[in-house]
Amino acid sequence: MSNSIRVNFLYSAILTVSNYFFPFITYPYVSRVLGVEKIGICNFVDGIIHYFILFSMLGIVSVGIREIAKNRNDTQKINRAFSTLFLLNTISTTIVLAILISCIFFIPKFYIYKELMLIGVLKLISNYLLIEWLYKGLENFKLITQRTIIIKIVYVISIFVFVQNESDFIVYYLLTVLMITFNAIYNLLYARKLISFSFVEVNMKYYIKPFFTIGIYMLLTSMYVSFNVAYLGFVANEIEVGYYTTATKIYTIIISLFTAFTGVMLPRMSALLEEGRMQDFRKMILKSYNAFFCFAFPVILLSVTFAPQIIEIIAGKGYEGAITPMRIVMPLMLVIGIEQILVVQILMPLQKDKAIFVCSFVGAIIGVIMNMCLVNIYKSVGSSLVWVSSELVVLCVCQYYVYKYVRIGFPLNVILKNILCAIPIILIIYFLYNFWDVSQYCKLLIMIVVVPIYFILVQVYIVKNDLVVSLVNKSRFLHDLLFTK
Numbered sequence: 001m002s003n004s005i006r007v008n009f010l011y012s013a014i015l016t017v018s019n020y021f022f023p024f025i026t027y028p029y030v031s032r033v034l035g036v037e038k039i040g041i042c043n044f045v046d047g048i049i050h051y052f053i054l055f056s057m058l059g060i061v062s063v064g065i066r067e068i069a070k071n072r073n074d075t076q077k078i079n080r081a082f083s084t085l086f087l088l089n090t091i092s093t094t095i096v097l098a099i100l101i102s103c104i105f106f107i108p109k110f111y112i113y114k115e116l117m118l119i120g121v122l123k124l125i126s127n128y129l130l131i132e133w134l135y136k137g138l139e140n141f142k143l144i145t146q147r148t149i150i151i152k153i154v155y156v157i158s159i160f161v162f163v164q165n166e167s168d169f170i171v172y173y174l175l176t177v178l179m180i181t182f183n184a185i186y187n188l189l190y191a192r193k194l195i196s197f198s199f200v201e202v203n204m205k206y207y208i209k210p211f212f213t214i215g216i217y218m219l220l221t222s223m224y225v226s227f228n229v230a231y232l233g234f235v236a237n238e239i240e241v242g243y244y245t246t247a248t249k250i251y252t253i254i255i256s257l258f259t260a261f262t263g264v265m266l267p268r269m270s271a272l273l274e275e276g277r278m279q280d281f282r283k284m285i286l287k288s289y290n291a292f293f294c295f296a297f298p299v300i301l302l303s304v305t306f307a308p309q310i311i312e313i314i315a316g317k318g319y320e321g322a323i324t325p326m327r328i329v330m331p332l333m334l335v336i337g338i339e340q341i342l343v344v345q346i347l348m349p350l351q352k353d354k355a356i357f358v359c360s361f362v363g364a365i366i367g368v369i370m371n372m373c374l375v376n377i378y379k380s381v382g383s384s385l386v387w388v389s390s391e392l393v394v395l396c397v398c399q400y401y402v403y404k405y406v407r408i409g410f411p412l413n414v415i416l417k418n419i420l421c422a423i424p425i426i427l428i429i430y431f432l433y434n435f436w437d438v439s440q441y442c443k444l445l446i447m448i449v450v451v452p453i454y455f456i457l458v459q460v461y462i463v464k465n466d467l468v469v470s471l472v473n474k475s476r477f478l479h480d481l482l483f484t485k
Helices: 003-057 060-070 075-106 108-112 114-130 132-137 141-162 166-191 204-222 227-235 238-247 249-274 278-305 307-315 320-329 332-347 353-406 412-435 440-461 466-483
Strands: none
Touching (some): 003 075, 003 114, 003 166, 003 227, 003 249, 003 307, 132 141, 132 166, 141 166, 227 353, 238 249, 238 320, 249 320, 249 332, 278 307, 278 332, 307 320, 412 440
16 A cells, blocks of 8 residues: 555544444443443434435435545536535435424334434434545545544543433433534534535536435445344334344444545545556555455454453443344454445446446345345344345345456455464364353453464465565564664
């Protein structure tokens, strides 16, 4: 990775992970204070609001990043693109906002939680005003990262001060939403220094198709991701929602690291294609795979093995129902990581929006059918199985299109090599976990140290991962520079 990509990745990683990490700091406290039912209620309402946000935002984030990045050397074009996209997003948000408010007062399940749902209205408006797609398109990750960290530190302090007992679940949700609101206010105020909004030369016709095409892709994708939470809340209960959302907590934090990387790579990959540098484009894809595989395998191995201990650490007693869903969901990291490379780094920069739509459509069909078949019976475990099955199908369809357009095949050899190399450490963990007579938490701490070291050695000496070899060599150089006389 070039220096600029490394710097952008660092800031983007901090930004993306902070969206999950700071709430995660508070989660062990909140889950114990509020209990599984109140956590489930908050997550059920948030799942519904998230769905309306998807309709409001549609493809604005991906299209915005792509168009701003493509024109970042031309201020006039950036102003025109931003003005058009922001106006388009204003229209979609206004329509969705009116529908959401109507649903709150006419759908009984929504009206029961009307206080939380009305706070969700604020969240929808705040997401619309956040405009982080502008900053990501300009690759201005430093600014929004620094601002986000400050606001989220205030959020963490506020949670511990204002959330004191089970009845404070509304306060908890309000504080979570206000964190987004303050970010949005700052982004809007600072944006005036970067762009000029104008209705002159607005050309919505050019953006409407990708805005809706990618937006429909996001909506269809939600049919086997966020829809699971909403559907589970309707057909089961809030406790099952609490199990499922707790089970996916670790997963969302870890995969957010790689999401940060793909977010950085999207404008860069778009720029490479615009300049006709196809060879560099392929090299970047290979580096992305290397970056992903070096941490995915150890994380999956540790989280599946020590799921009971991890669930108890992050949520406490009463969340045992989250253990099996977590063990089902965590291997999904491998599937979605590869899928993100195929969609965000290849198909989106290639502007193959139709292919993206087909991928999501197939996944949505599988997701809806399996939700109806499994969730009524298996509840949170069923939701986990639906997610895994749908993503596997989407991965296969995405890979088909990627090979069709750019002849980049599935990295099967690298995956098999990593799996074979993992067998010795899997056997060691199995015997230590079952037969070593010490605390399971002690075993977890030891394995958190041993497993990453093992996989680093594997990546350097067996897999020969260029990215890891490069990082190890640089760390040796730094060590020699600092400690050798």
